[in-house]
Amino acid sequence: MRMTRLARLRRSLEELFPERHLYLRSGGVMKAFVLTPSKQMAMAGVVAGGALWMGVCTAAMLVNLLSASATDREIAQLKAQSERYVADRQARLDSALARLNATSGANADLAANIEKRHAALALLLTDVKGAPGAAEALTPAINKALAGDSANPVRRVEMVRLGQEQLLDAADSFAKSRADRLRLAFRMAGLTPSAFVPKSGALGGPLIESKDPRALAAVLDVDEDFAVRIQRAARDLSEARALADAAESLPLGQPTTGANRSSGFGVRFDPFTRRPAFHSGLDFAGGRATPIHATGPGVVSFTGVRSGYGNTIEIDHGRGLKTRYAHLASIGVQRGQRIAIGQRIGAMGSTGRSTGTHLHYEVWVNGRAQNPGRFLKAGEYVFQGDEGG
Template identity: 75%
Template sequence: MKRLTDLGRALVELFPERHLYVRSGGAMKAFVLTTRKQLVLAGGVAAGALWMGVATAAMLVNLFSASAADREIASLKAQSERHVADRQARLDSALARLNAASGSSSDMAAEIEKRHAALALLLTDLKGSPGAAEALTPAINRALASQDASPTRRVEKVRIGQEHLLDAADTYARGRADRLRMAFRMAGLSPSSFADRTGELGGPLIESKDPRALAAVLDIDENFAARIQRAAREVGDAEALNEAVDDLPIARPTASARQSSGYGVRLDPFTRRPAYHSGLDFSGPHATPIYATGPGVVAFTGRRSGYGNVVEIDHGRGLKTRYAHLSGFNVSPGQRVGVGQRIAAMGSTGRSTGTHLHYEVWVNGRAQNPARFLKAGQYVREIR
C-alpha cells in the first residue's frame, strides 16, 4: 500500500496540476490540466511512439527479407541461364561445324562415324551394367526417330542425338558411382582408398590425360573428346567401386538368427556392470550355420580367451572379421572362402551365457560397428 502511495506522490510531482490561459478575441479562457489528464496524454504519446517504432522495424525486416529473397532468385535465374547458354553453345557449335563442312555429305558422314566410334568405345564398358539399358534406351530411341526428308537436317539430328546419348551415359555412370560411394561411407570407409582402378577398362578414353591428345587419337573434335573422357572416367570409377564393394564383408553372418545385442557399451551379462561390447550378437538354435560375410582367406581357427571357438577371415585391405562362441568349424587356416560360404556352426563356447554368435569387424586393427557394414550391404542389394 505504501508503494502505491509513493508512486502516486511521484506521479503528482512529475505531472503537477497546470493551468493554461488562452486569450482569444479579447476574452480569456482558462483550462486546467489535472495530473490524470496529463498521464492520459503522456500515455497516448508513448503508445503512438511505440507503434511507430514497431511499424518501422517491421518495414525494415520485410525490406531486408525481400532483398535476400530477390538475391536468391537472381542467383538461381543466373545459374539456369548459364546452363541454357551452355547447352545452346554446344548446339550452335555443332551447327557451325556442320555448316563449315561446305555441304560435303562424305565429310559429314565421316565425322559422324568417328563420333559414333568414340561413343561405341564408351558404351561397350557400360554393357551389362545394371540399369544401363533403361537409362540409355530413351536417348537411343530419340536418336533413331529422325524422319526429316532433308539429308542435312537428318545429319544434324543424328549429331544432336549423339550429344543426348553421351549426356545420358555420363549421367547414368555418375549416378551409379555416387550410389556405390555412398555404400562405402555407410560402412565408415573411404571410397577412394578401396577403388583400385589399375585393372579397369577404357583404353585410350582413360589413359589420355589431355583431351586434345584423345581428340587426336580418335580423330574427333576436342569438346566431344573431353566429354567422352569425363564420362569414361565415371564409368571406370563405377566399375572399380562395384568390384571393390564385392570384396567388403557386408553380408549377414546368419540366415535367420535375430540380433540379440549391439555394439558399444552395455551391461556385462556376468558382472552386470557397464562394459564395452566389440561386436554384434545373434541368437539362434545350437549348430545354426554361420556364413562368411565377404570373400577372403581364413586366417585363424581355434580357441581364444573369452571368445571360445573362433574363426577369423582376412578380407584384404586391412579388413578382418571374427566369428566367436562356435560349436565347430567347417574351414581351416589358409583356405580361401567366398561370400555366403558356410564356415562354422553356432555354439556357446567361451565366455557365453547361451547359444549365440558373436560377430566382429576389424579395420586396420581396430574394431568397428558391424551394424554399419550390414546396413551398407542392405543398401547395395537395393541399388543392384
C-alpha cells in the same frame, strides 16, 4: 438570412481588401491613387486566374512529357524485340541456306564426323557394358536415338547427332551416379573411398590415358567438347569400376539369415558382471545350428577356440580387413581355405562366454574393431542399388 450571409462576406472581403492609397512622386509632382476594395479584388482575381492557367498548362506539359517518355520506352522495347526476332529468323535462314548450299559437299563430312563420334561412343559403351544397371539406364536413350524416321536427309542427320548427344549424356549420368553411389557406400562403412581407388594416372583405359582433352580429341578425331565429355564419363566409370571391384572384397554381406540382433556394438551392461563394458561386435540370436555365412571373400586365417569367444572363425579379406565369427557350434572350414561371399562356414551355437545360442560377429580394420552395423548397412545399400539398377 441570405442577406446576412452576403453582408458577412462583404465585410470579410473589405477587411481582406481595405481601401488603400498609393502615392507616386514624379518630377516634383505628387500623384495619389486610391485602390478601392473592388479594384483590389479584380486585380487579385486576375492574378489568381493567371496562376491557375499557368498551373494547368504546366501539369498538361508534364503529363504529355511523361506519357511521351513511357510511349517512347515501349516503342523502343518493341523495336528491340522486333530486331532480335528478325535477326534470329535471319540467322536461322542463313544457317538453313548455308546447309542447303553446302549439302553436296558437306554430306560426306557430316557422315565422317558421325562415324567418328560413334567410334568414340563405342569405346565408352564397351566399358559400360556389363555394369549393374547399365542396360536399364542406357536402353531408353538408345531406343530414342534409333527412333528417328524423318524422310528429310538433313533432318535425319541432325536426329542422329542429337541421339549421340543424348546417349552420351545418359552414359555420363550413369557413370557418375554409380561412382557417387559407391563412394557413399564406402563412407557409410566408415572407409575412405580414395584409399581403394588407384591414383588418377593408374586408372587405365584408352579414353583417360591422355590428360590433355585436345590430345584426346585429336586421337579420337572428334571435337574437343565431345572428347571432354567422353573422357569425363570414362573417368567416372573407371573409378566406379575400381570401387565396385574393391567393394566385392569387402565384408558387406549378412553373416546369417532369419536371426535377430540381440546386442549392438559399443558400451553395454555385461550379461555376466552387470557392469558397463565395451562390446566389440554385433550379436545375432537364433536357433542352434543356424547356418553362418562369410560376409565377404577372403582367406580363413584362424579356426579354433579363443578365450571368451569359444569356437571361432576369422577370415582375412585383405586391405587390413578381418571378420570374426564366434560362439559357434561347429566349424566347417579350415585355415588357409579361400572363401567366397555367402559361403557357409559354420553353425550357430553357445560356446565360450555365452548366455545362449547366438552369433557374435566382429569387423576389424587395421587392427581396430569397427561397428559391423555400418558395413551391413553399406552392403544393403550397394546390393539394393545393383538389383534396382
